[in-house]
Amino acid sequence: MSKELKTGIIVLIIIIGFFWGFNFLKGHDLLDGKARTFYVEYSKIGGLNKASAVTLNGLKVGQVSNIVFDERPETRGYLIVSFNVESDFEFSKNSVVKIYSPNPLAGSSLAIIPDYEGKPAVSGDTLQGEMEESLFTSIGERLDPLQTKVEKVIEKADTLFGGINKILNKKTIDGINTSVSDFSVIISELKQTIKSVNSFVANNQANLKSTIENTKNITENLTQVTDTLATVDMNAIIAKAENAIDNFNELSKKLNANEGTLGKFLNDEKLYDNIEAATKELEQLLRDVKLNPKRYVHFSVFGKKPKEYRPSLPDSLRLIKD
Structure with missing residues (x-):
């Protein structure tokens, strides 16, 4: 057996042993x-x-x-x-x-x-x-929808702040500052007005008290008048007024109907004409008495008979006679 073959067999055994040992340590026995x-x-x-x-x-x-x-x-x-x-x-x-x-x-x-x-x-x-579900998995699943909502809110907030930045330009900010300054001036003037009112009330406290008492007296008098009016028999007064109106209406009807002396006097034209003619004759009589008093009044100490009355001629006939 060659040296190379022995070396290969040893290496293969080492690899197999390492693989078996690794799986054995993990709890998996290959054998x-x-x-x-x-x-x-x-x-x-x-x-x-x-x-x-x-x-x-x-x-x-x-x-x-x-x-x-x-x-x-x-x-x-x-x-x-x-x-x-x-x-x-x-x-x-x-x-x-x-x-x-x-x-x-x-x-x-x-x-x-x-x-x-x-x-x-x-x-x-x-x-x-x-x-x-583990703790972190459960939290993650609940946070995912919340994260989505938060992202949408952030997008809307970003859009809102972008619009606010467009609105709040230098001119608008200057206008706001001016308005705030004017508002401060108004508050200061309002404070001065309140101080003036307080001073006026303090200086005229006696007059105000007297005015309030007078107002109270007037109110009490009005109350008494109201009570007096409440005790008056308004129905009787109204009934008398209606009776007077009915009597006046009845009198007016009689006057218009030529009843009585006053009605005939107001509505009889012939009577009116006679009175007017008598008035004229009385006027002529008074004028003649004024012009010829001897004709109506004669006084004689020696009992002389008065001359016979002869009516005077008109001026036109007197001139012809002469």
């Missing part, structure tokens, strides 16, 4: 022919990888051998995990294989939750899979 292979399908594996440990009731009984995608159309995107179980411990097909994380810093592992009802599981069977 044990009792290892069984099972399959589980998951929608997500949460950090599970090849060579992850497989435990049964807390005892390591195997490891994950392979992870591939499911190519079937109805389950496309799912992951098929195959693992070896080197223990001859029996459990049924109803057992559940759960992905869990033993601690936050370690990777995920598989835990077989055995079920002893039904047919025993044999190599090549597909078992039911579940995934136990």
Whole structure:
């Protein structure tokens, strides 16, 4: 046997021993022919990888051998995990294989939750899979929607602040500063006005008190007047007023109907004409008495007979006679 052949055999033995020792240290004995292979399908594996440990009731009984995608159309995107179980411990097909994380810093592992009802599981069977949510996985799943909402809020806030920056240009800021200054001046003037009002009230406190007392007296007098009016029999007054109005209406009707002396006097035109003619004759009589008093009044000391009255002629006839 040549030296090169011996060297090759030694190297091959070392490689095989290293590979066997590495798998033995990981809990997989290549010389044990009792290892069984099972399959589980998951929608997500949460950090599970090849060579992850497989435990049964807390005892390591195997490891994950392979992870591939499911190519079937109805389950496309799912992951098929195959693992070896080197223990001859029996459990049924109803057992559940759960992905869990033993601690936050370690990777995920598989835990077989055995079920002893039904047919025993044999190599090549597909078992039911579940995934136990770890603390960080649960927090991450809850934070993902929150992160999306926060990102949208940040985008809207960025748009809002961009609009505010466009609005708050130098001219607008100067206007705001001017408005604030004017507002300060208004507040100062308002303070001065309040001080003036307080001073006026303090100086005229006696007058204000007297005014308030007078107002109170007026209010009391008005109250008394109101009480007096309340005691007046308004119904009787209204009834008397209505009676007076009815009497006046009755009198007016009689006057218009030529009843009585006053009604005939107001409505009889003939009476009016006679009175007017008598007035004219009385006026002529008074005028004649004034012009010819001797005609109506005669006084004689010696009893002389008065001359016979002769009516005076009109001026036109007197001129013809002359």
